[in-house]
Amino acid sequence: MTMDSDGNHTSVPGTLKKARLLLALLGMLTFLPLGLLSLDYGMRANNQDRESVRWMRQLDLSVPAFWPSGTGLRHPETRIRAVDRRHGPEWPITPADTAESGPPP
Amino acid sequence: MKVLLQRPLILWAVGDIQRTPLQAVLLFAAAASLTGLVAIVLVLGQALSLTCDRLMSSSPAVVVRRINVGGWAPLPVGQALMHVKSVPGVLNPRVRLWGVVQTDTGPVTVVAVPSKAIDGMTERPLRSGQALIGPGLMPASQPATMTLRGEQRLSLKVAGRLPAASAMATHDLVLVHPDDARNLLGLAPDQASDLALDVFHDQEVETLCADLNAAFPWPVHISTRIARQRRCQSDIAQRTSISALAFVPALLAMAFLVGALGIWEHNQRFLAALLKALGWDSADLIRLRMVEATLIGLPAVVCGLSCAYITLFRWDMTWVSQRLFGWSTMATRLRLNPGDAVTGMLLSVMMVGLPYLLTVAWTAWQSVKVDPADRLQER
Numbered sequence: 307m308t309m310d311s312d313g314n315h316t317s318v319p320g321t322l323k324k325a326r327l328l329l330a331l332l333g334m335l336t337f338l339p340l341g342l343l344s345l346d347y348g349m350r351a352n353n354q355d356r357e358s359v360r361w362m363r364q365l366d367l368s369v370p371a372f373w374p375s376g377t378g379l380r381h382p383e384t385r386i387r388a389v390d391r392r393h394g395p396e397w398p399i400t401p402a403d404t405a406e407s408g409p410p411p
Numbered sequence: 412m413k414v415l416l417q418r419p420l421i422l423w424a425v426g427d428i429q430r431t432p433l434q435a436v437l438l439f440a441a442a443a444s445l446t447g448l449v450a451i452v453l454v455l456g457q458a459l460s461l462t463c464d465r466l467m468s469s470s471p472a473v474v475v476r477r478i479n480v481g482g483w484a485p486l487p488v489g490q491a492l493m494h495v496k497s498v499p500g501v502l503n504p505r506v507r508l509w510g511v512v513q514t515d516t517g518p519v520t521v522v523a524v525p526s527k528a529i530d531g532m533t534e535r536p537l538r539s540g541q542a543l544i545g546p547g548l549m550p551a552s553q554p555a556t557m558t559l560r561g562e563q564r565l566s567l568k569v570a571g572r573l574p575a576a577s578a579m580a581t582h583d584l585v586l587v588h589p590d591d592a593r594n595l596l597g598l599a600p601d602q603a604s605d606l607a608l609d610v611f612h613d614q615e616v617e618t619l620c621a622d623l624n625a626a627f628p629w630p631v632h633i634s635t636r637i638a639r640q641r642r643c644q645s646d647i648a649q650r651t652s653i654s655a656l657a658f659v660p661a662l663l664a665m666a667f668l669v670g671a672l673g674i675w676e677h678n679q680r681f682l683a684a685l686l687k688a689l690g691w692d693s694a695d696l697i698r699l700r701m702v703e704a705t706l707i708g709l710p711a712v713v714c715g716l717s718c719a720y721i722t723l724f725r726w727d728m729t730w731v732s733q734r735l736f737g738w739s740t741m742a743t744r745l746r747l748n749p750g751d752a753v754t755g756m757l758l759s760v761m762m763v764g765l766p767y768l769l770t771v772a773w774t775a776w777q778s779v780k781v782d783p784a785d786r787l788q789e790r
Contacts, residue, residue: 325425332425335710339717346720351750354724355462357576358746363469365522366507366607368639370466371545371582371743372459372647372736376511376518379646383474383605383634384483 420695424702434675439711441668446715446763447722448661453762454723454755455731456651460644461751466579467640471607473616474507474634475623484629485602491627495606498622500615506603508589510596512561516740519548521559521585523592539588542567546575547582547741559585562597575744582743613637650735665763669770676700676774684783693779700775701768708767715763716756724749 373380428435477486488506495504508523524537537543542557555569573581610616616635623633683696724747733742
């Protein structure tokens, strides 16, 4: 075993040789995924949805295709306050959205 | 690595981990899965809602639809444009031709596009009798004809597919020639579905709505981008909040983790007493435990975050749209922006890392403050 100028041991004794391997493994488990994630993040952090944004603009679409066609959230312009969509007359009328306008229900 | 190996404390801590490999592996797995679970829950809603916001920022600021007692009514193009141009503050008014029609696999959104509108964006221009379909419609192996059922039944030749990268906007769209769209939607040549327009600033919209209502000689329904965004955001928040239920098992797992650490540390008390008797002080022992915990915890947290990142941001992620948005057919491929993930990821690291390190520090402090002679005699 050798020592540096401060008196610290600088070589690894035989019984701790496996520790070096384990430390390397733990380091790899930390820095390899971190490096790959940073690389991927740098490459596509803000352009992953660029193509979809371009098509949204080109086709003048109101809402992204997260929701299936035919549902109210996919076509919010079809939710018309004048049309009562309650399942029963005893149900309360949903308060109107103040940012939208149209004839009162 | 050399620098680390020259520090005896780190080497000693690695040696300690080696002595209890099973515990270390279990601790690693628990911390990694806990971080991954918390990160998925925290980042999912945030990434979805920010991506949705960004997509909707390209949508028209205001959409005006003509309505009657039964709901929607076709919009006379010439009159609508004439009336809307009289409203100050309206920018770029244009009519849209679109609607929902049935196919054999379910409803799809038909959008009429003049050929020049998509020039350069698709492989070939669109002609009457042809359709360009979204990436989520019809596998490539199926016959190249699509039957649409609206006011009329129309069989269109599939001339091409929209790019897979545009799926978040065009997943189940069918682009058709304006003449075909009118036939499908039952519109005369001088009619359209609605009117889209832009404004200088979104703040102007609310005042503009009243002017727009007054400008048309028939009743209209006005839908604003702000209201659409608000509705979509609230729906996303509602749907993703269900996934917050995962916090229940996550908290339970965290409690188990803390308990296991306490028991482990209790068993280490004899070793701590022995080291103290050999000349180590309390600070050394606490430092040793913290180094051990960091050596296991740091890679575990990084691995957990990586799993969450891959799960949420890989190219062909469909499970979210399938589970959250109720797609029964081929679900939308979401390409969420990793740029929106940083805050959620950091928060999940804090939520798991801080209690973990605090527990280790507390239990280490408990084990070193007893008299080593008593502990050695007990043994």
